[in-house]
Amino acid sequence: MNEELRLYSYWRSSAAYRVRIGLNLKGLAYETVPVHLLRDGGEQFAPEYAATNPQKLVPVLQHGQRLFRQSLAILEYVDEVWPSPPLLPATSRERQRVRALAQLVAADIHPLNNLRVMRFLEQDWNVPQPERDVWIRHWITEGFNAFESLLRDHPATDTFCDGHMPTIADCCLVPQVYNARRFGLDMARWPTIAAIEQACLELPEFRDAAPDRQPDAPQQS
Template identity: 90%
Template sequence: MNEELRLYSYWRSSAAYRVRIGLNLKGLAYETVPVHLLRDGGEQLAPGFAATNPQKLVPVLQHGQRLFRQSLAILEYIDEVWPDPPLLPITARERQRVRSLAQLVAADIHPLNNLRVMRFLEQEWNVPQPERDVWIRHWIGEGFNALEALLRDHPATGTFCDGHVPTIADCCLVPQAYNARRFGMDLSRWPTIASIERACLELPAFRDAAPDRQPDAPPSN
């Protein structure tokens, strides 16, 4: 398929970060369409973007005239359309494990810590920033405790979450590790997670997807 790819993204969005990694692993060229989640109250909340995604969230992948939403569904879409290199293992049992690891991050950790939840805590319940940071660290820690247990000593765990080839599980792990560090968490508490993250960041596909390398990232000081 030669239709152009556009990714509606925000440089620090974990979900968009996952999709950037997947696109890079596939070697797919794409145009970034920045959606600033903070400017003017959040560009994702503007009526124009709501027509692109009624959930008012990023990422959205545009492939030709079609729009695709939800990061894990996007990753599976690109894996089906461009199967090499694969983002999922061969057997159903292996695919189930990889999907469960990815969803542990995307469905159980990330939603409790994303921007709209933090805004609600601040604006509706007047929760101060220090308490919000405690909330974030608590739920990342709970999730990472489970993720570490599922990865540690499992025969399928290799250099990456599953064997020696990155999968959608690694696409989810690395952005969440970035978020953990952003909130002052020491990943040495989870040595398997930390080891997998280091292996991922040795690959250009992961490094080039990093938040500070995005065209909409603010200039570094």
């Protein structure tokens, strides 16, 4: 499997951030193809990108001539093709728990707060920015309350969401914590989540995937 990897990404996309973490944990080299979600109304709507992903979303992973979409499906593909180190635990029960945690973020928290929802609230319903921020904080809070409860005192929770090695659950959690901080949420309310985030960010694979380290991130003055 020596075919080139290319990741269509946006520096601040949570879904792309997840995949960057996963690729880094696997030690895989990849080319970043920036897709600016705001410039010129959104480069994801350009016909050439829509041909790559009809959903007009990032990320897309290109492996050789094949295109893969949806961040969790990409992470599982990467885990199957390059099984070491694993992003899922060994047993079916453990894998179910990790998948459930990952989907709590990717299917329940993130879709309510992503760019296209915020754009609709602003442009179609004229919802002011302060109210949109309340919406975002509300749904992150609801999700993190549940996530914290599922982690706290569970015997599988350790340094990471499941044991001593990062999994797809951690790949999803860290970008969502980044978003929570962007919108002013105090992570002290969720001490287990905060401790796992800190452990993740001690690893270069997580740090190098961070938004401000991406080639398309705005240059700091």
